[in-house]
Amino acid sequence: QVTLRESGPALVKPTQTLTLTCTFSGFALNTKGMCVSWIRQPPGKALEWLALIDWGDDKYYNTSLKTRLSISKDTSKNQVVLTMTNLDPVDTATYFCARLIRGNYYVYLDQWGQGTLVTVSS
Amino acid sequence: EIVLTQSPGTLSLSPGERATLSCRASQSVDSSNLAWYQQKPGQAPRLLIYGASSRATGFPDRFSGSGSGTDFTLTISRLEPEDFAVYYCQQSGRAFFGVTFGQGTRLEIK
Numbered sequence: 001q002v003t004l005r006e007s008g009p010a011l012v013k014p015t016q017t018l019t020l021t022c023t024f025s026g027f028a029l030n031t032k033g034m035c036v037s038w039i040r041q042p043p044g045k046a047l048e049w050l051a052l053i054d055w056g057d058d059k060y061y062n063t064s065l066k067t068r069l070s071i072s073k074d075t076s077k078n079q080v081v082l083t084m085t086n087l088d089p090v091d092t093a094t095y096f097c098a099r100l101i102r103g104n105y106y107v108y109l110d111q112w113g114q115g116t117l118v119t120v121s122s
Numbered sequence: 123e124i125v126l127t128q129s130p131g132t133l134s135l136s137p138g139e140r141a142t143l144s145c146r147a148s149q150s151v152d153s154s155n156l157a158w159y160q161q162k163p164g165q166a167p168r169l170l171i172y173g174a175s176s177r178a179t180g181f182p183d184r185f186s187g188s189g190s191g192t193d194f195t196l197t198i199s200r201l202e203p204e205d206f207a208v209y210y211c212q213q214s215g216r217a218f219f220g221v222t223f224g225q226g227t228r229l230e231i232k
Contacts, residue, residue: 037221047159047167047210047223060220063123096166100221106173107214108157109221112166 002026004036004097004113011119012087018118022080022097026111029075030055035100036080037109038071040093048093052100053080087120094118124148126211126224134232141198143227145211150191155214158187158196161226162207170209171196198229206231 008020020038027034037052051071052060061069070083080097094115101110125148135141145156153174159167160181169178171187174194184199198205211224 039223046225047161047212049212049221049223052220060218062220098166102214102218105154106176107155107218107221108169108172109159109167109212110169110172110178112168115166 002099002111004099004111006095006097006113006116008095008116008118010117011121013122014088014120016087018082018084018087018091020082020084020095020097020116020118022082022113024078024080024097024099027099029053029073029078029080032056033101033103035102036073037098037100038080038082039096039098039109040091041096041115042090042093045093050084050095051082054102089120092118092120124151124213124215124222126213126222128209128211128224128227130227131225132228132230134230135201136232137201137203139201141196141201141205141229143196143198143209143229145189145194145196145224147192147194147213151213152216153190153194155216156187156189156194157212159210159212160207161210167210201229203231205229 004024035054038050096115098109098112129144156174158171160170161167175187214221
């Protein structure tokens with residue numbers, strides 16, 4: 001059974017750095033085709049893809065946020081960490097991590113964590 | 123950058139009716155990389171359709187996906203009360219760069 005769980009602070013002050021951890025089980029991130037992605041959703045708004053790390057440690061970022069994001073993995077701990085710098089109130093959102101399957105043919109996000117709400121406020 | 127535009131923004135229908143949701147890409151995309159997700163209030167999105175037309179585990183056959191190139195459609199043949207939710211399309215491009223989502227279609231009970 002594949003599970004993912006996000007953890008991190010619920011409240012962050014403007015200009016601070018946010019660090020979120022995705023702890024997963026049920027799959028190995030070093031298996032070809034496996035990726036973990038971060039997606040966020042401001043209250044009442046649409047999904048926004050943030051970043052992705054794949055089985056070969058290749059990293060991909062939303063071009064609009066690339067300068068503020070960093071993604072890394074610890075395969076031994078089954079964790080993926082996302083850092084976002086210089087937080088602003090507009091970054092208030094529920095942050096999801098999800099497994100992305102990048103197969104020989106298909107690409108999709110098949111398993112999601114429950115999400116963690118991060119509020120940016122002084 | 124490929125932009126996905128979903129229409130309509132909100133669709134108001136009654137149970138038993140047919141729902142047709144559109145996802146249009148700003149340029150041609152590989153249908154193998156086109157997916158649809160269902161999201162209910164307070165829940166994470168759930169994979170519904172992948173490869174433009176393959177139904178994910180757990181969804182009944184009243185859900186179907188179709189399309190190619192720049193135009194993709196999600197159809198729900200006969201709406202059940204549990205189908206009222208927000209639906210997002212997603213694509214990852216012919217040259218993999220990550221993913222993008224459409225802005226979503228809210229399917230509400232009329």
